[in-house]
Amino acid sequence: MDSKMEQIQLPHLNLPHFEPQLLEKEGKFWIFDALRKKQLVLTPEEWVRQHWINFLVTRLKYSKGLLAMEKGLMYNKLLKRTDLVVWNKSGNPYLLIECKAPKVKLTQKTIEQACMYHKELKTPFLIISNGLQHICLSYDVPTEKFTQENNFPLPPV
Template identity: 55%
Template structure:
């Protein structure tokens, strides 16, 4: 018996291929989140987030158990939510990733958004991605500033 085809259209991203599970649930196209073990409504931003998670786990060998997703944080009096945080083996922030939909241009404003979140979290590595373009930054202690990386940082 053949699986019924689910019609959805999402762009091919600038990441190595990963296998995502897409299904129709309650009339909505949904994508399986392998970390939270549940289906989430498929939005362009969720498409990017799931691809980045699978890329980091499958290609960069980041441990699944060290991810935190869409957690709230307070900046001044504002409630904010980060997209993806990966901890190091000591439980300290290692990588903060802000995901945007593929049609959202990455600008200084998007870099500033992740920088604001990082004032609270203190991750030494930051990435902003719309799935097509990735801006990855690493903190250089001696210079007191971030420098751009050519790819997502290696874990460990």
């Protein structure tokens, strides 16, 4: 690794460690996204998202083919992009993960933002994470209420 790459300060997250492919070009740092098979600009939010992808696939054994990044959805006539959506084998949204930069505190406002995205997808599970803190919620359709969960959801069947 060259000296500039060694200087980049990447926070240790509260997710399993992994060694992503990093590179520097055009004065920016890039991280290889295993889902889209291309280099993405390494932002703090992308650092968190790539850790989640690795965790879901390698530790929780989610199928890579069921994960989608930055799916567009309409909310209040605005095109919004979700960070990470997991689909079940029937093609229905199963888990929505909203990633924030590690320095962003998970507040009621961040939870409400993620819930707005959830309103369109209505996934059974919603995770809000800054890589250090994670809030996992399950959603009950009949009551339209969220319940905080102590464990992450298992892969969809």
